[in-house]
Amino acid sequence: MNWTLSSSLDEFRTHAGDFLAAHPAGNTVLLTLVHNLTLSGPHVFGEADPWFGWWRPAPDAPVAGAFCRTPPFPLRLSTMPPEAAAELATALGADRREVLAVGGETVAARAFAEAWERETGVGSSVNSNERLYRLGDLTDPSPLPKGSVRLATPDEADLLTDWFAAFVAEAEVGIPGENHRPTVERRIARGHLHVWEHQGEVVSFAGVSDVLAGMSRIGPVYTPPQHRGHGYASGVVAAGSAHALAAGAAEVLLYTDLANPTSNSIYQKLGYRPVEDCVSIDFA
Numbered sequence: 226m227n228w229t230l231s232s233s234l235d236e237f238r239t240h241a242g243d244f245l246a247a248h249p250a251g252n253t254v255l256l257t258l259v260h261n262l263t264l265s266g267p268h269v270f271g272e273a274d275p276w277f278g279w280w281r282p283a284p285d286a287p288v289a290g291a292f293c294r295t296p297p298f299p300l301r302l303s304t305m306p307p308e309a310a311a312e313l314a315t316a317l318g319a320d321r322r323e324v325l326a327v328g329g330e331t332v333a334a335r336a337f338a339e340a341w342e343r344e345t346g347v348g349s350s351v352n353s354n355e356r357l358y359r360l361g362d363l364t365d366p367s368p369l370p371k372g373s374v375r376l377a378t379p380d381e382a383d384l385l386t387d388w389f390a391a392f393v394a395e396a397e398v399g400i401p402g403e404n405h406r407p408t409v410e411r412r413i414a415r416g417h418l419h420v421w422e423h424q425g426e427v428v429s430f431a432g433v434s435d436v437l438a439g440m441s442r443i444g445p446v447y448t449p450p451q452h453r454g455h456g457y458a459s460g461v462v463a464a465g466s467a468h469a470l471a472a473g474a475a476e477v478l479l480y481t482d483l484a485n486p487t488s489n490s491i492y493q494k495l496g497y498r499p500v501e502d503c504v505s506i507d508f509a
Contacts, residue, residue: 271296357502370421376413389408
């Protein structure tokens with residue numbers, strides 16, 4: 226078995242850190258998870274301890290796969306060969322680990338799910354299909370939406386907490402009943418939430434992550450139904466993308482729901498190009 230399992234973030238960074246940084250697009254979620262755990266401690270995502278693992282195709286070979294589990298959120302796979310994902314399911318089953326869901330690049334995640342079903346006998350269902358995009362040449366929205374962008378302020382935490390919950394419910398992602406307030410407050414404090422304002426009213430928002438291994442990721446992006454159709458999401462995403470580039474990002478990334486043709490269209494008009502498809506799979 227070529228997987229090593231660990232509950233130590235330091236050990237994970239020591240063994241898998243270079244691999245994650247070498248493939249920042251495919252590993253964007255893991256890079257962000259590790260960054261947040263490092264900044265805010267092991268329980269930033271929940272009360273249970275996170276756990277990690279890394280895979281080598283041979284004992285002396287470089288790491289070529291990794292995962293992170295931050296309960297109660299799904300197991301998240303790095304970029305990896307499908308055989309590594311299948312082997313991980315066997316390793317976690319043997320270790321009697323609880324896995325309620327898995328997410329990652331589609332081929333690897335499906336390989337894990339198929340092996341997990343064989344290992345445990347549980348069924349599975351697709352929760353969501355996403356596409357990862359990378360920014361090429363940034364193009365301003367046309368026409369430009371009315372209004373302007375700025376950083377969110379602490380007194381907008383209530384509004385943006387409600388909008389985070391609305392985004393999660395609409396996209397059918399995340400954990401039902403999750404308290405988004407700590408995440409919103411943390412991201413506002415770090416300057417990670419941009420809002421689009423028109424005539425003194427906040428009408429849309431987008432998250433922009435720190436630059437990690439040359440990568441920054443946009444998301445989530447949300448416009449309430451009553452403000453849609455005016456290009457506000459395009460405006461705030463373009464502005465957030467420009468902010469990430471100015472901060473030194475060589476790669477600016479974002480995910481879209483493949484079931485949402487509007488978001489897939491508008492981001493491509495801004496200069497985003499497909500990288501890979503990803504899937505989130507729930508286990509019964």
